Amino acid sequence: MVAKLIVTGDTREQAIERTLSALERFHVKGIRTTIPFCKAVLHNETYRNGDFDPSFIEPRLHSTVWREPHEELLAALFAVYTYTHENTPEIGPDTQIDPWVLNKRIRNL
Numbered sequence: 001m002v003a004k005l006i007v008t009g010d011t012r013e014q015a016i017e018r019t020l021s022a023l024e025r026f027h028v029k030g031i032r033t034t035i036p037f038c039k040a041v042l043h044n045e046t047y048r049n050g051d052f053d054p055s056f057i058e059p060r061l062h063s064t065v066w067r068e069p070h071e072e073l074l075a076a077l078f079a080v081y082t083y084t085h086e087n088t089p090e091i092g093p094d095t096q097i098d099p100w101v102l103n104k105r106i107r108n109l
Contacts, residue, residue, distance in 0.1 A: 020039065020042050020043075023039055
């Protein structure tokens, strides 16, 4: 165990919301954590309603990982941004850009 997160609240709903908020700000680099699994459980309606037992995870948890809205789109945008900035040729004031080469590069993105 690397760290332990302890959250309290006056109600179950408040404790769940505080936990989700804390997990959003909880960052661990270099290793895999159970944070996505914890988010999946905390977002599950059956869990939130308190209607669960120890066998809850397999039959009722649709995904063991919580995905943020638009997570894949953001990852794709960052990948394109990184790729274009790492693969953009140096252009000086006297450099001319061949439109045919530029067109090919744009099509290969």
